[in-house]
Amino acid sequence: MTQTETTASPGTVLFVDDEPNILSSLKRLFRPTGFRVLTAPSGQDGLNLLDTETVDVVVSDMRMPQMDGAAFLKAVRERHPQIERILLTGFADMESTVSAVNDGGISRYLNKPWKDHEILTTVKDAVNRGRLQAEVTRLHALTADQNAKLKNMNTELEARVLARTRDLQTAIGKIKEANESLKQNFLTTVRVFSDLVEMRSGHMAGHSRRVAQHARQLAKASGLDDAATQNIMLAGLLHDIGKIGLPDDLLGKPYNTFKPEERSLYIRHAERGEAALTAVSQLKAVCKLVRHHHEMWDGTGFPDKLTGLAIPLGAQILAIANDYDGLMQGHLTARPLPAREALVYISQNAGKRYNPELANTFVRMVSEASGRPADGISLRPGMLKQGMRLVQDLLHPDGYLLLPKGHVCDEDTIIQLRRLETSSSRNITVQVEDSPRGAST
Template identity: 85%
Template sequence: MTQPDSSAGVGTVLFVDDEPNILNALKRLFRPTGLRVLTAPDGPAGLDVLAAEAVDVVVSDMRMPQMDGATFLKAVRERHPQIERILLTGFADMDSTVSAVNEGGISRYLNKPWQDQDILTAVKDAVERGRLQAEVARLHALTAEQNAQLKNMNAELETRVQARTRDLQTAIGKIKDANESLKQNFLTTVRVFSELVEMRSGHMAGHSRRVAQHARELAKAAGLDEAATQNVMLAGLLHDIGKIGLPDELLAKPYNSLKPEERSVYIRHTERGEAALTAVSQLKAVGKLVRHHHELWDGSGFPDQLVGLAIPIGAQILAIANDFDGLQQGQLTARPLPPREALVYISQNAGKRYNPELANTFVRMVSERNGNRRESGLSLRPGMLKQGMRLAQDLLHPDGYLLLPRGHVCDEDSIVQLRRLEASSNRHIVVQIEDTQRGPDA
């Protein structure tokens, strides 16, 4: 084995041939190319060189002792498949050349004697091809490595995103819980204010709650959106908040029985109610409904004598709900009206006191809700009760708690207790009694 002529170059080629003069000729031919040239006298020596050196191209003679070129190149292919392989052969060696092509995987073969330019071109092409293949392999390996890193990064990122998403969902859940808590606290506060108003006039216990419920149902039936319906319901709970400062004797009288000077004081409660609610930003729109819930469709209401559609629709709804319950409590008329008569009143005043479309919707809604249930036929004071009469509705204490449940049959003791309560509280108590003379479809 000979040493290389040059240590510098752009590639390395190994020539294997058992004739020294051929090896020398090849070294001289390739010296100007700048390629690094290695030589070996036979196949085993060539394999030793390949084991110790980085080689790009192997050029082997076919006829050599110990190991012919086909066998040598087959061994090169098996041990160093990345090396380009070229065979030098004579015309008489075609069978061996075919074997070298099939078993050694040679990329090209050249006949002896060779043309210098042919072998120079073949070797340079093989060096370049080997480098391109090596670069492709390097890039494939780099791509695979980067893909693996990217996969790991994506997995790590997905884990982080999932963790962050869980944290975000937890935070959102806490915010929702906090908002729901604030909402409930807000509604509780509204109900507390509503109950404080009713404590001034115990005979109206539950009035604001019932008005709010009726108004909410009518708002939904009229097609108002959720926010508007909520405002109507809140206005129902707070519509009488301006009455807190009114004298007790004024609150105890039906509106129709008030003297002119008393009415002038009474009607200002809507303005005071709006002023009280406007200070709370969430209740500003509610305050507007409270101000106008006594406006009438024909313009005869108060405080601003608005006419028809100039009245906010929430206030139109509130007026119907408020009057329906007030009629049953004796707040508008000389005597409390049973629900059926209260509905007749609403219907008769459609187009006068009330928006006719809303009034008709309300009457239909309440009638359908009651269906074929037996209506409360009688509204009686305790002094008018008789033993055996059955309550058509729950009877609430003036302070709001339950006194007698619906269906209770009056006896001497309960009648006496109710009379004493009315006398001691100085408040009217109205008991809804079933009219046993009416059938279920009455």
């Protein structure tokens, strides 16, 4: 199947079930969607069909004679790992379902009897996920090919080749980071989105990351569970995504200097941020926090003028973290405030702008943290060794993420950081573990 065909068609799905009436029902259900539907009455027939057909998603029943769903999906994984795998199972099949998850590497399982809208959405999501992975692989191949061509360029173009190589290496790094996030770390993807917002303006550089960090710390200090804390941190990273469409000159102005028409335009960014994230199912809870992070305790905030406990708890936390960093960066007032004055502002507005209990907890937390030494040791790229692990995120001098906390330095990392320090003519400091295990000399 060509790339054009893949893009134009909704995709091909194979249903495997030993009950003809089930296969007929599924074919009727998917007929209006435009999907190309294939069916097989057994696992072996399904495997034979996959040898001759291009399929995006396989949906298999668990209970089938000769070869059950777990064994079939395990074989699909071994022979065609690129195909997304979904299991249909009954409530009594949980032991077999665990086997299918472990051995068959399924992405979802659905209970019988299924809900039509649920199976339709699940199959569509699986097709999109598989194609996204294929596109990342294609981009890797494309960049590798471009690098090979660049190495063969005429020596007279060496200066231009070096400049192009730097650009390509940056692009390759982002592609690798995106690919890794698809496999392991959804959070990294969110951070990339956050960085894209901040790259609009140097005035915003690092703001979302600091807000996310302060919000995460306040959530933990307030006793919230890991899931709620994670959503609050994600919302902190994405709270300004609605500002992407704002004019550049507006992004650099303090809020209290806005003209009425500028303020009217600005206050819509929270709703726009929510709308931009609504399509991502994993961010459903985050959307709500993004919408309400400018609500105030006394009801004078926006967009819905919620008051007190009607404001989602995560949004109450974000409001404090966002304003604290905004005060120090000059986002709210014409004069950036030092940390001490920003904390005084938070205290004075407890019960007005902020939940008083959260505000007091935040002021105490930040004040105590300011007296603690930083973790790890700070090293320049030239002093790094392979195996050293970062104890905090490393940001580019322009504010966006270079390497995440926990990254283990290898030879390529160290070379790239040395080149960046030389090309940018700015010192780079990396915070690493004081006594790293496995660091090579």
